[in-house]
Amino acid sequence: MPYALRMHRDQGTGWTATGLRWQDGAPRLTATDGRERHDRPLADGTPVAWRITGPRRCTGAHTERGHRPCPHRATVPAEGTTSQCPPCQNADRGLQLARDRILDDGREYRLYLAWFAPGLLKVGLTATERGTARLLEQAALxxxxxxxxxxxxxxxxxxxxxxxxxxxxxxPAAAKYPAWWSLPAPGARHDALTAARTRAHRLLAEQGHDQLTPLPDHPVTDQVELYGLTDGAPDRYQQVKALTDGAHLAGRLRRPIGGHLFVDRPDGPPLLLDTRLLTGWTLHADPGATGCDGLTLLPRARPAAEQDALF
Structure with a gap:
């Protein structure tokens, strides 16, 4: 097991995955043993070999005082991307903001436009102190x-x-995947975003949002190369839809795309794993693992190019 992902003291001791985080522009896998929290960088080509065991437990809540472990050690459903029990969801600061339960917290926020594909443009907000982490986490291209x-x-x-x-x-994440096969050229992506920015500034000026400070000349950032998508996603891959107790996952990682990992494996097409599915499960090092089992998989393939009609 490579040091980069060695989150155990011995092979019998597991760590509960708590998610993939971006810090200082770099992705890191986080985990806890119930007392300490650890994180390890994720790099292109890093080998992984895990045995995944349950039950899947609540990962706690992020509060004003930092991360708080679930006081009930509650179990959560094995399937799905939600890894918090209802009480921890209610206590989580990020979810409170998303659900408009915090109307003002005294911090400065920035308004952003994020482009994911032609026709997929998102507007959102993030605390200024978080820098660009929000844009990296959601795989904004x-x-x-x-x-x-x-x-x-x-x-x-x-x-x-x-x-x-x-x-x-x-x-939604499902709307982002198809775009990774055939992305427009960098110039086209830049032009689409700058045109939307012009429309946004015009609308806000017309409506008189006086408490905002506009940023008309803020640079456009393109993260396609950072995510390893310059040549697009693999032509064929299998998307992980669910994990089960006792599953195995082994292979080599590609560069993370937001919270998603492509895993190259020797015995089949690459896997695409939304790391939210991994949170709450316990990871054990399994150096002898060479394949993947105990996973619910959905085959995906690049659509065939439309052929011009002959007649």
């Missing part, structure tokens, strides 16, 4: 900040741009 200000003002602007159909508030 191209993005820019367009304004900043207090939370209530930024939230009103976010809703205005969504209601004005400049961009949508949410882009």
């Amino acid at each position: 191209t993005w820019t900040f367009i304004a900043h200000g207090p939370l209530p003002a930024v939230r009103r602007a976010e809703l205005a741009l969504a209601h004005g159909r400049v961009a949508r508030e949410r882009v």
